[in-house]
Amino acid sequence: MIDNLLLGFSTIATFPALFAIVAGVLIGIICGVLPGLSASTAVALMVPFTFGMDPVVSIVLLVSVYLAGEYGGSITAIAIGVPGTPAAAATMLDGYELTKQGKPGLALTTSVVASSIGGMIGAIILFCFSEPLANVALSFGAPEYFALAVFGLAIISSLASDNLKKGFIVMFIGLFLKTIGLDPFSGEERFTFGVPKLMDGLGFIPALIGLFAMASVFTDIDKATAKSRTIALSFAMPKIRQLLSMWKVYLHSSILGSIIGVLPGAGATIASFICYNEVKRFSKKKDQFGKGCLEGVAAPESGNNAVVGGSLVPLLTLGIPGSGTAAVLIGALMLHDIQPGPLLFQTNGNIVYGIFAGLFVACLAQLFFGLIGVPVWIKVISAPKALLLPVIASISVVGSYSYNNSIVDVWVMLGFGLLGYLLKKFNYPVSPIILALVLGGILEENFRRSLMISEGDFSIFVTHPISAVLLLFAVLSLLSPILFNRLAKVKS
Amino acid sequence: MLLKKMIAVCTFAVSALTITPAMAAYPEKPITLVCWSSPGSGHDLMARYIAKLGEKHIGQPIVVVNKKGGKGKVAMSYVLNQKSDGYVIMTNTRSMTKRLKPTGGSIAIDSFKYISRVVQDPFVIVVKEDSPFNTMSDLVTYAKNNPNKIKVGGYSTQSVDEGLVHDIEKISKINLNYIPYKGGKEPVVAVLGGHIDVAIANPSEMMTSFQAGKLKALAVTTEDRFSPFDDTPTLKEQDINNVTVHWRGVMASKDVPDEAIQKLDNMIQKVLEEPEFKKFLNSSNMLSGYISNDKFGEYVTKQTKK
Incomplete structure (x- = not known):
């Protein structure tokens, strides 16, 4: 084991490899910050540049971009309430609250620290447990994925705990919007109105940009005047003791994030929300979540960066991508004549252990550049709204266009912008839509696939143990806030 | 070694200079190769290799543009809406043409000219x-x-x-x-x-x-x-x-002049002989599946008719 570790670090201890890590981290952070460029798009864009590179250097570069991209999304989520990546929508819940209170430094620093720790724990888990975790990925069939999606949706009860009814209304709007496109089994068109672009459904990234970025522009136009500034911001940073005291949150979320990362198809967004929910469930200051709680920033960030290590497990051991980004990585590996799969550890051990080591070093680089960046970001968001809003609006348009080179996506973005604006105006929570859009497809597809496999027998969902347990958790997590409320009422 | 390379480059340059005016004008500007799947996919990689290796054979850069969506319909309607001068061509696959009707409607099998089948992917x-x-x-x-x-x-x-x-x-x-x-x-x-x-x-x-x-x-x-x-x-x-084999190829809209189609077909044939392309096929576990333009159209029609 020590030999392998040394092999890994010696593989990447070359100037080009270290340079690739630093460059990858910087590129990743920048792509993460720009809405529309998610971590997976950033990696896909980098692939052509790696054609001529040494395999180790190119793969380390891509992994660094992936890791830092997942972190970078949280910066804008905290700073201006616009998640740069889908997973950062969970970070925004508490992060942006802190900015509104004039304390962005607290959230930004916590985010980079939690991300980097999450990434490192993810790398360690990848190194130590790749073999057993690969079996977890295989044990998930259609009913298990369905149950996971139900469990994910049940989080709404905690995201919208102050008004469950509104939360559910928004969730069902999201689930409905997710049905637009081709039916996954019969291939029939649903609500596409003859627009070919809509056959693939509403783009998720444009929807995200609309719901948060464009909607915040609309909302601010409603209120702001030309001279209004964002609230006075302090450069206050969290105390080291404060950061250290959250070690349980980092550990808990990183382990959870790695496991979710292992499951093909689940990915960082689900991990972020589940980690947020679980940390809140076990936290002593439950009532502070959603009002600017540092734990609420740390949990999703540790979680979504741990996903990176986790998603590499099925990639390296089975040749199956654990996330959309990992799918792109497989393509890049194959370009270099490296077949990810069960034999990779024997045939290309240096690459496998080089990736572990690279991921680890990339976390350190991310911590370093992330911390340097914090004051810069605070400066940026201190700009007057009259400057900030047009910039956000134009980045939103460009970002959603560049997602697929399609003007339809810009309309989708604007539509979601309007929806987000209306929801905010009438005090409905926005995040349940994100959950519904992420999970709706997994939910429907695996529900129907399960029934095809069982020939219409519904008991398949409870006779499979993993699925039964997840469904039970879902019911408990749905009912718990209602029960707690009852209890509180009885007490008082 | 260096001398040899120099000579090769010079002869190439000279021959390019002398031959080019003799040939018809096409292509006199860069060619766009539209790909209907996302960057990084196997299909996209094929397009990028054709673009990279084809440039020296056709004498103009080839740019890959991704137009994703609607199981290829977005890319097809984009290509059909461009001038039919052979500067916008696209990749196709069996699963894409399988969904089309032989004729009629805005997009059908006979809306296109089939340049060449490039690779086959068996099951x-x-x-x-x-x-x-x-x-x-x-x-x-x-x-x-x-x-x-x-x-x-x-x-x-x-x-x-x-x-x-x-x-x-x-x-x-x-x-x-x-x-x-x-x-x-x-x-x-x-x-x-x-x-x-x-x-x-x-x-x-x-x-x-x-x-x-x-x-x-x-x-x-x-x-x-x-x-x-x-x-x-x-x-x-x-x-x-x-x-039953899955395949991937290249096609253009039906009004593109035959001469341009022929030149593109020749280029693809040469790309397929390049060692770098062979290495790509090998590493992605695909087989060469070259079919020239005179037979490709017939082949596609035969597979579509049901």
């Missing part, structure tokens, strides 16, 4: 290492006694995978339970996890698990056996008279 029918099936006839016998009980996973509905399963059902007079998946690798994962019995997969999707001994291959769907599945008989050898 391998696989089961888990501990499956009771060792040959197709084991599978057929079991299916005859247990209709609809064997769960066969493949990529998507109305796809080439599903067509293959239905063909096998028809020829062997059996009923299988076809389960569509969203990606090509998912059915293989489901077989490995024991969730379904059989998967229809392209070599690239199952190669590593097969080499590690976690999968057994029941049959390949080509005319002849191919490496590294030399021990796996074809469907034909097992009395199932069927050959």
